[in-house]
Amino acid sequence: xxxxxPGARERFVAAALELFTDQGxxxxxxxQIAERANLTKSxxxxxxxxxxxxxxxxQETLSRLFVEGIAGAPAEASPLQAVAAGLxxxxxxxxxxxxxxxxxxxxxxxxxxxxxxxxxxxxxxMARAMAxxxxxxxxxxxxxxxxxxxxxxxxxxAFAEWIADGADDDANxxxxxxxxxxxxxxxxxxxx
Amino acid sequence: xxxxxPGARERFVAAALELFTDQGxxxxxxxQIAERANLTKSxxxxxxxxxxxxxxxxQETLSRLFVEGIAGAPAEASPLQAVAAGLxxxxxxxxxxxxxxxxxxxxxxxxxxxxxxxxxxxxxxMARAMAxxxxxxxxxxxxxxxxxxxxxxxxxxAFAEWIADGADDDANxxxxxxxxxxxxxxxxxxxx
Numbered sequence: 001x002x003x004x005x006p007g008a009r010e011r012f013v014a015a016a017l018e019l020f021t022d023q024g025x026x027x028x029x030x031x032q033i034a035e036r037a038n039l040t041k042s043x044x045x046x047x048x049x050x051x052x053x054x055x056x057x058x059q060e061t062l063s064r065l066f067v068e069g070i071a072g073a074p075a076e077a078s079p080l081q082a083v084a085a086g087l088x089x090x091x092x093x094x095x096x097x098x099x100x101x102x103x104x105x106x107x108x109x110x111x112x113x114x115x116x117x118x119x120x121x122x123x124x125x126m127a128r129a130m131a132x133x134x135x136x137x138x139x140x141x142x143x144x145x146x147x148x149x150x151x152x153x154x155x156x157x158a159f160a161e162w163i164a165d166g167a168d169d170d171a172n173x174x175x176x177x178x179x180x181x182x183x184x185x186x187x188x189x190x191x192x
Numbered sequence: 193x194x195x196x197x198p199g200a201r202e203r204f205v206a207a208a209l210e211l212f213t214d215q216g217x218x219x220x221x222x223x224q225i226a227e228r229a230n231l232t233k234s235x236x237x238x239x240x241x242x243x244x245x246x247x248x249x250x251q252e253t254l255s256r257l258f259v260e261g262i263a264g265a266p267a268e269a270s271p272l273q274a275v276a277a278g279l280x281x282x283x284x285x286x287x288x289x290x291x292x293x294x295x296x297x298x299x300x301x302x303x304x305x306x307x308x309x310x311x312x313x314x315x316x317x318m319a320r321a322m323a324x325x326x327x328x329x330x331x332x333x334x335x336x337x338x339x340x341x342x343x344x345x346x347x348x349x350a351f352a353e354w355i356a357d358g359a360d361d362d363a364n365x366x367x368x369x370x371x372x373x374x375x376x377x378x379x380x381x382x383x384x
Contacts, residue, residue, distance in 0.1 A: 077384075078383065078384020079382065079383050079384050080383045080384050081384060117309070117313055120312075120313060120316050121309055121312060121313070124312050124316065140379065140382070142345070142375060142376055142379035143379040143380075143382045143383065145345060145379075146341070146342070146345070146376065146379050146380050146383065147383055149338070149341050150338070150383070153334070153337065153338075183334060184334055184338065185383070187332065187334035187335040187337075187338050188335075188338050188380050188383065190271065190332070190335045191270065191271050191272045191335065191338065191339050191342070191377070191380065192269075192270020192271050192272045192273060
């Protein structure tokens with residue numbers, strides 16, 4: 001019987017990012033990732049469908065957290081307040097592990113146009129998921145779409161600040177997210 | 193010496209869309225497209241790098257038109273007025289040919305997840321190009337980004353209306369674009 005490995009997922013991600021950085025994404029195999037993580041290939045495939053999935057899985061989790069947060073916002077929340085609830089929910093699930101691996105993840109993605117395209121598509125998917133969740137609340141189509149776009153932009157900006165070199169050790173992602181969303185709200189007021 | 197073919201580009205696009213619709217995108221070769229267009233393969237390759245480019249070229253042209261229109265907007269234009277100038281410039285370049293082939297183009301893209309991904313990436317590229325053009329005007333980063341997102345959304349909506357079954361024969365794309373941008377401006381005012 002397969003033994004359950006606590007933290008296996010994180011170990012695979014850390015091992016994969018090390019190998020992608022050291023020897024390149026294309027030249028890294030699942031067998032090498034498993035070996036580096038001190039786990040088996042079959043355990044790998046219980047967590048991820050392939051090595052690309054190691055990079056994309058975080059974005060899928062984020063989408064789910066956004067959607068849950070938006071669905072759980074109070075009925076009287078404005079569209080942007082519902083988005084803020086989604087961002088809050090995502091922030092509450094982010095760990096020091098996410099923060100520590102963020103820069104390496106970004107660096108790996110920057111090495112490959114295929115990975116960059118994957119990341120862009122995932123972001124578009126996140127915005128769609130958010131917009132769907134907002135429409136579920138009865139928010140009109142275009143309001144939902146624009147609110148979701150702002151939500152994804154806010155997340156990108158705040159996350160980049162959170163993982164940046166020189167960011168305060170106790171920088172709070174939830175606070176950075178609220179600030180980023182506020183800045184975008186002000187930006188929108190200047191559209192003319 | 194190669195003979196210059198007036199309208200060759202449009203003939204290739206029309207031939208390619210016919211073949212993609214009839215026999216599928218994957219099963220269509222450049223040789224078949226050239227034959228259907230009554231032109232040579234070497235003429236094809238003077239216009240497009242491959243068959244995928246036939247579908248993407250329109251989006252690249254659009255990006256260029258948006259950017260030119262934004263750059264040419266009066267100095268005192270607000271961010272959304274500059275976007276509107278970009279949309280106007282694109283509208284002025286759209287022909288009955290674009291309108292006629294639009295539905296077939298959309299239908300072909302809908303048949304393939306690879307083509308859908310390409311189209312999404314091109315749209316993201318268009319928004320970036322617009323945002324860059326807005327930043328060139330001294331518009332702050334986030335204002336430029338959000339204005340560009342609204343511009344691409346407006347274009348998608350208005351173009352879909354223009355090519356829709358049952359749209360008025362003399363529907364005016366420029367007018368539809370202005371209406372779409374106005375709707376999005378109102379949507380943004382409801383973000384809360």
